Amino acid sequence: MKKTKISIIEDNKVVRENVSKFVGFHEEFELCQVHGSVESFLHALNINPSIQSDILILDIGLPGLSGLEAIPLILEKLPHQDIIMLTTYEEEDVILKALCSGACSYISKKASLDEIVEALRIVANGGSYMSPSVAREIVNHLMGGRVSKASILSDRQKEILEKLVDGKSYATISTELFISVETVRSHVKKLYKVLQVNNKTEAITQYMKGYIK
Template identity: 45%
Template sequence: MKPIPLAIVEDDPIIRESLRTFLGGDPQFDLLYTAVSIEDFLQALETDARIVPAVILLDIQLPGMSGIEGIPSIKKLRPGVDVIMLTTFEESDKIFAALCAGACSYLSKRVSLVTIRDAILTVHRGGSYMSPSIARKVVEHFIPAPKKDDGPLTQRQQEIVDCIVNGLSYKMTADKLGISLDTVRTHIKHIYQVLEINSKGELIRRSLDKK
């Protein structure tokens, strides 16, 4: 198995050297570059085409451009790279921002060097490793989805709304529900009063937002 080309972007000298010593000394890896900032790293990538890491360990808290902000630029220069975020923070915001930016793994800095090593191997095999507490936050992100209050609408009113939101006209809605056009109008009227809105546009926007 060929060694995995690596890069590290970390400003803290203690952690950086610790990583460099541990990973650089492991024959499974080929540590190509160690940067102290995104700017530094981008510069290196631009000037030296030989730096093509498969995996990057990226600190999230960096002087200048943050790790998250840097991901797009890095991916632009080295599209295939997998990014592992290293961080002391576990705020949901940062986690999701990093994942959305293209990070594929997110580790707390408190984990052991062995765990980091394993995470690199996992990522390089096409997997992903998240610290347990971070994984939990990610998982919980999916749960609030089913939390949608249907508003104070009656069941019938909700049916009307569904039709309208799905693009049906009042007439088509009337046909579909087997009621008269005027009845649909009446329902809409009441719905608008209850929801305190006054146009189909707002109704659609409102319905789409909560889903």
């Protein structure tokens, strides 16, 4: 089985070691690089460009270059790098900037180690992940009237989007809204078509990128 290579940039030693050890316990993952700063990561990459990972776990509050400043620099060198933000910052502006800069997922440091591993699995399979608390911030922003073109989504689509980012399944949503699972699936497809995206994170990221000035 081909292992998914994981790199970590985190200045908090306890967090860095705990995440590294827990990820290392899972056979599907292989730790590639572990650094306490962006500068250290980029220096190692310059010395040996072949040391590349599939997924990078990146903190925002780092000494020197911040995680937000690092995203475009890293993607310039590693355009196919998947970046998961793991941070204490849950403010909507910070979250949006990270996602619009190229991060594919955003996890709160309040998340459990199991949740972090689940996020890694989702990203490794081509998906995106956001902690429920983070997703709620984005949806509150999206639905709060600050984006005038939110009106292009129907009320039902907005309602379903909110439930999806709460982590609810199609079956649960159909039960709560008294509609069939096929109807839920149809609304989701229409929602993605309206926003011209392929998944939940793209729906939020591309929508914000296109309409927030």
